[in-house]
Amino acid sequence: MTLADWAMWAMLAAPAAGALLLAAVSAYRSAALLNVVFSGLTLLAALALYDNRPAVGLYLSVDDLNTVFLILNALIGFTTSLFSAGYIAHEITSGRLTGRHVRFYHAMYQLLIFSMNLALLANNVGLMWVAVEIATLTTVVMVGMYRTHQALEAAWKYFILGSVGIALALFGTILVYLAAQPHLGEGLPSLAWDRIHAAAALLDPALLNLAFVFLLLGYGTKVGLAPMHAWLPDAHAEGPTPISAVLSGLLLNVALFALLRFKLIMAGNPAVLSPGPLMVALGLISLVFAAFMLYRRRDIKRMFAYSSIEHMGIITFAFGLGGPVANFAGLLHMAMHSLAKSAIFFGVGYAAQLEGTQQIREVRGLTRSQPLLGWLLVAGVVAIVGLPPFGLFASEFLIVTHTFADEPWLALPLTLGLTVGFAALMLRLHGIAFGPTDKVHVLPAMRLAPMVFHLVLVVIAGVYLPAAIVEWFRNVAELLGS
């Protein structure tokens, strides 16, 4: 086996071994440390895949497209495991969680990382579906972990909507198999993505059309696109905050990745309906809808969950437009959103713990009660609404200018959604960061390190995007086609 093979298998073996081991560790300090170690190993394996490619197999493959997702996933999985150590420590001392929860939580965290890596690495579209389903079930039980009334309702809603979505996606996958089977033969080859992609022009267009509609609705539910988004705000608000960060930063991307795989198959066949307009429409609906929903939020984690719907809408819109520029902007926006949104959830998690509530009107004046946390949260929100010098400014600017040049009419709802979302978040930020308060909170500065790290990366990307990354993203954008 070459280094690349080792790295690919380590992406799966490290979190799987971590899950098994952590299921037995109930001492929270050693569990948190092991969690960080296993997430770090996954990150090392992902980095090794940057310029090494193992041979493409019938089950697993590594190509330019999934390396972007794999490295981003492993990076945020690692920093979130650091954040989670501090967060869980607070939950233990405040008595909300016990040793039994610690075992369960850490094992599930590693299982979630495992299933997301498997979904990204899978060359077999059936295997990809299985992995997304495991990821869904893992997050369902984690969302319900606190066992409160709201947590149970959120988990139930997520479970029902997620299962229906995943069922539609399986139906779509079966239709893709039926389309591929006459040309690629029975059995495994007809589910291998690279072979279906290569033979895309031969496949029956009618079957592919129908399959894509099911896949778009199915995986779109998991992306959180309106109108299938109802599970997302509840799941983000009621679960432990590290899980909110991983949901927003990673799992939504994984579902979008699944969708992109099938979009590529569709793009290879000239006779099928173009998937772009469908994705553009769903993206715009999600963006505008979520932007207006942002105004009336009273729960801080729900508010940022709606902001995630908004940004997934923007990203889906960009990939729907297609072409090298929009795809590049979409990829950049996805990476930046993942980093900035998980940083915000790190900050919100601590803020909610210190204030003892998630209600926006009770979280007040953070820049005075805990200056470092307060100002970092301000920086995070300024980044997420797309102001310079942060990386989201660059990607949103690219998307908007490209839309004006290409499809001027679409720019109208796009800028409307962006502006409304911007205003709503700034309005709420004012009270949270600068409102009146007489409290003083103590928080070790080291616990904010992951948040600082994410925001620094976002600033660097906004000020000067390294040429190597531009080159890398440009190649992937070319691959994604029109």
Add this chain to the structure above:
Amino acid sequence: MTSLEFDIAHLLAGSMVLVSLLLLYQDRMYALLNVFALHAVVLAVSVAWQAHIHDAHHLYVTAAIALLFKGIALPVALHHIVRRLGIHRSIETVVGVAPTMLLGVALVALSVVVMLPVTTDATSIAQEDLAFALSIVLLGMLMMVTRRNAVSQVVGFMSLENGLVLAATGAHGMPLVVEISVAFSILIACIVIGIFLFRIRERFDTVDLAALDMSRGEQP
């Protein structure tokens, strides 16, 4: 493959749609579970018949899973849960029986209209099986929408998964990985559901989801 073999395969898949329609209007818990068991048994026979006519021996495994797990073990377990929770009275439906049935028939018509023209190239057995499978999936969804009771939503979800298994076996030569995964996911799903049902019970003394349905995490 003779035409008699075709006809029997169609008869079995069609019976599953019929049982799905039966499920829609069951308003008693035990009856609902019994009809679901029938649904799973018809699925098992249908899959076994496919295995027989295509000489695809791995499909017998899928049939056995459907029969033993979904046809026997699950209904027995759910009977037990229903008895322990004391909810074996009638089930409330959000929409009345007549509109539900009309919607159900419309969904079957829709899936036939959508699937038949699309799959003309596929072998005819897959073609009609897929139309039936889509009907079962849609009927399962309809059931999940119209029921408020957690147990009947779960039954709706499982009938939906039965439809997916039918579709997967109808697609000739589909690798076993998917069938096992479907069975496996149902297993996991049931564990999750079981935990949830008991937690709901332990917290609120009810499995009526309407009682859960007021909180959006936002009311003061």
